[in-house]
Amino acid sequence: MGKEGERVGILVISYGSRAAAVIDALSRSENYDVRFYVADKQRNPFNVRHAAKHVVIPDLDVGKICDFVEANKNEIDFGICCPEKPIIEGVRDVVESKTGVAMICPTKKYAIEESKISQRQLLGECCAGANPEFKVFHHAGYSSVSEVKRAVWGFLDEIGNEVAVKPDKPAAGKGVGVWGDHFTSREQLFEHFSSIFDSGSDVLIEEKMEGEESSFQAFCDGKRISVLPDTRDYKRAFDADLGQNTGGMGSYKDNKDWLPFMEEKDREEEERLVLKIFKKLRGNGSNEELRGMPFYVAFMHTAKGAKILEINSRPGDPEIQNVLPVLKNDFVDVCFRMIEGNLSRVECEAKATVVTYAVPMDYGGYREKYSGDKRVDLSGAYALQEKYGDNLRIYPGSMELREDGHTYALGSRTVCTVGVGENIAEAREISLDGIRNIDGALWNRGDIGAEYHIQRSVRRMERGAFRGLEV
Numbered sequence: 001m002g003k004e005g006e007r008v009g010i011l012v013i014s015y016g017s018r019a020a021a022v023i024d025a026l027s028r029s030e031n032y033d034v035r036f037y038v039a040d041k042q043r044n045p046f047n048v049r050h051a052a053k054h055v056v057i058p059d060l061d062v063g064k065i066c067d068f069v070e071a072n073k074n075e076i077d078f079g080i081c082c083p084e085k086p087i088i089e090g091v092r093d094v095v096e097s098k099t100g101v102a103m104i105c106p107t108k109k110y111a112i113e114e115s116k117i118s119q120r121q122l123l124g125e126c127c128a129g130a131n132p133e134f135k136v137f138h139h140a141g142y143s144s145v146s147e148v149k150r151a152v153w154g155f156l157d158e159i160g161n162e163v164a165v166k167p168d169k170p171a172a173g174k175g176v177g178v179w180g181d182h183f184t185s186r187e188q189l190f191e192h193f194s195s196i197f198d199s200g201s202d203v204l205i206e207e208k209m210e211g212e213e214s215s216f217q218a219f220c221d222g223k224r225i226s227v228l229p230d231t232r233d234y235k236r237a238f239d240a241d242l243g244q245n246t247g248g249m250g251s252y253k254d255n256k257d258w259l260p261f262m263e264e265k266d267r268e269e270e271e272r273l274v275l276k277i278f279k280k281l282r283g284n285g286s287n288e289e290l291r292g293m294p295f296y297v298a299f300m301h302t303a304k305g306a307k308i309l310e311i312n313s314r315p316g317d318p319e320i321q322n323v324l325p326v327l328k329n330d331f332v333d334v335c336f337r338m339i340e341g342n343l344s345r346v347e348c349e350a351k352a353t354v355v356t357y358a359v360p361m362d363y364g365g366y367r368e369k370y371s372g373d374k375r376v377d378l379s380g381a382y383a384l385q386e387k388y389g390d391n392l393r394i395y396p397g398s399m400e401l402r403e404d405g406h407t408y409a410l411g412s413r414t415v416c417t418v419g420v421g422e423n424i425a426e427a428r429e430i431s432l433d434g435i436r437n438i439d440g441a442l443w444n445r446g447d448i449g450a451e452y453h454i455q456r457s458v459r460r461m462e463r464g465a466f467r468g469l470e471v
């Protein structure tokens with residue numbers, strides 16, 4: 001571990017508000033004087049303000065990131081990668097081998113987010129019960145359209161039409177088609193299937209999982225994992241989940257490790273399953289290639305028990321923004337411990353947090369088109385920090401500081417506000433107050449962490465719908 005009080009240089013590979021939350025948490029270190037070296041998708045105003053050196057790499061190309069590290073390697077002690085693309089493309093392998101700078105993220109081999117099919121196969125080997133029914137359609141297995149169509153039909157005959165059709169590779173939430181949402185007939189389903197299969201990708205068809213979702217995150221040093229509290233992501237645009245899938249419109253965390261619609265035993269089951277996956281990949285000793293956050297697991301609590309929707313090998317966005325503001329440990333120490341292989345239990349304050357995203361008018365189908373001014377002024381929201389102190393955090397995401405000194409919304413989720421409170425209602429009010437004081441043509445969901453939404457989840461779990469009983 002570095003000596004306390006010493007200067008530490010940290011590379012942060014940034015995409016979105018998640019990286020601003022990481023930089024914020026690291027910059028609050030009481031033990032270290034941190035200097036940031038940020039490889040960013042654009043001139044994120046928060047990151048630019050905090051960086052000793054800031055470089056824009058719009059495609060987050062691993063070679064260009066590595067050049068930036070090489071040029072500053074004498075000042076950088078370690079790096080942390082937030083988005084999946086560079087992790088999948090091997091940023092850790094390349095940076096560590098070419099520059100010697102230790103990276104906090106899994107190696108390419110353990111970027112299990114890369115393949116949904118491999119994830120299902122891995123789960124099949126260590127916790128098959130967490131898998132839904134599924135079938136893999138490999139390109140090599142079929143010589144004609146009619147042959148693959150017969151195989152798809154045959155699988156639907158076995159498990160029913162209620163399925164999800166997924167490309168093997170991550171497609172930022174796009175590409176996944178779900179019965180009832182994206183198609184309501186087998187012909188439409190096959191059209192969706194073909195749009196993926198014909199592009200050369202292998203396809204996974206799996207039983208549609210109905211239930212209540214939770215997001216599980218953990219830090220890992222290769223020897224052990226240190227678990228973080230559960231969060232609930234709101235993937236859909238529009239209140240009451242009526243819109244299309246997005247990158248995530250917001251999320252909440254309760255003041256304990258599990259969510260209001262869960263019981264402690266549901267959380268224990270999640271931990272049991274994640275430990276099984278970890279042990280399968282780690283083996284009996286240690287596997288430092290897993291360092292970072294290799295297990296951000298999306299769970300679905302269903303009538304057949306806890307199932308795994310997907311595993312990501314990075315912090316969740318917005319889920320990590322729920323956690324880092326209430327981390328009790330010095331986050332720089334946690335990072336050193338991950339690198340040195342002596343990670344211990346991390347602790348969070350017993351506080352609730354609510355993250356609300358403000359997004360562009362044409363994001364998530366709110367408007368077909370928006371051609372107006374994209375300037376966004378966060379000063380009104382920042383001014384509220386006099387009232388709320390550290391209980392309000394503001395993390396710019398897809399926004400850019402331009403030469404004119406103003407900030408502008410780009411195409412994706414613009415900025416999130418994090419409210420911290422004794423309970424979810426208090427945290428939500430602070431988060432929404434932050435959102436209300438942003439000046440700009442943006443929209444947001446108003447019901448992230450709302451009592452009606454939480455109670456709906458509670459009722460669905462209580463009725464036994466997701467604990468194996470008939471509704």
Ligand code: GLY
Pocket residue numbers: 233247248312315316317318319
């Ligand atoms: N919250 C969804 C994600 O980070 O992938």
